[in-house]
Amino acid sequence: xxxxxxxxxxxxxxxxxxxxxxxxxxxxxxxxxxxxxxxxxxxxxxxxxxxxxxxxxxxxxxxxxxxxxxxxxxxxxxxxxxxxxxxxxxxxxxxxxxxxxxxxxxxxxxxxxxxxxxxxxxxxxxxxxxxxxxxxxxxxxxxxxxxxxxxxxxxxxxxxxxxxxxxxxxxxxxxxxxx
Numbered sequence: 001x002x003x004x005x006x007x008x009x010x011x012x013x014x015x016x017x018x019x020x021x022x023x024x025x026x027x028x029x030x031x032x033x034x035x036x037x038x039x040x041x042x043x044x045x046x047x048x049x050x051x052x053x054x055x056x057x058x059x060x061x062x063x064x065x066x067x068x069x070x071x072x073x074x075x076x077x078x079x080x081x082x083x084x085x086x087x088x089x090x091x092x093x094x095x096x097x098x099x100x101x102x103x104x105x106x107x108x109x110x111x112x113x114x115x116x117x118x119x120x121x122x123x124x125x126x127x128x129x130x131x132x133x134x135x136x137x138x139x140x141x142x143x144x145x146x147x148x149x150x151x152x153x154x155x156x157x158x159x160x161x162x163x164x165x166x167x168x169x170x171x172x173x174x175x176x177x178x179x
Contacts, residue, residue, distance in 0.1 A: 011097045018101060019083050022108050023076030029115065030071055030139050037067055038136075045070070071136070078144070079108075086151050093158045107154050111146035118142060 045066045049058045086104050087097075094100045119142060 007097075011101075014098075014101055015083055015087065016080070018105055019080040020076055022079040022083070022105070023072060025108070025112060026075035026079060026140070026143055027068070027072045029112065029143055030075070030136055031068065037064070041067060075140075082144075082147065082151075086155075090155060090158065093155065093162055103154055103158075104151065107150035108147050111143060111150045114150070115139075115143040115146045118146070 042063055045063050046058055049062055049066060083101075083104050086107075087100050090100045090103060094103065119139065
């Protein structure tokens with residue numbers, strides 16, 4: 001009984017750590033390719049920090065740190081939600097929790113490479129003089145769509161492999177019934 005609970009705790013911790021690493025990689029992807037922070041983001045962060053820090057001045061470093069932390073926490077929470085949903089969906093096809101986690105992380109790694117390539121080919125270079133307000137959401141949509149597409153393709157391939165394997169087992173055993 002204890003072994004079963006320990007497995008669940010280890011799986012939950014590994015899911016949490018992997019989601020943080022994926023969130024950090026997503027944050028890196030967003031921050032490195034985004035250029036400067038848009039004015040509306042800086043002014044809204046400044047407003048929030050001034051409300052929280054009564055009487056203290058807010059510097060540019062505080063605004064940049066808060067922007068980085070907001071992006072990191074957002075990416076981490078999105079990665080955790082996608083990984084939890086993908087783990088639940090692939091649980092019907094892949095029995096091992098560690099294989100499910102490896103599949104999800106491998107899909108993200110391939111999505112990161114594909115998003116880097118698509119970003120270099122499709123999006124114009126970053127302008128550091130006047131930043132665009134929608135560059136970060138565009139990058140986030142790009143990497144998420146690549147990741148979800150990779151997970152969908154992996155899930156479809158696993159379902160096809162499972163169906164083929166079940167049909168092959170039926171032919172070998174001579175049992176025409178479907179399971």
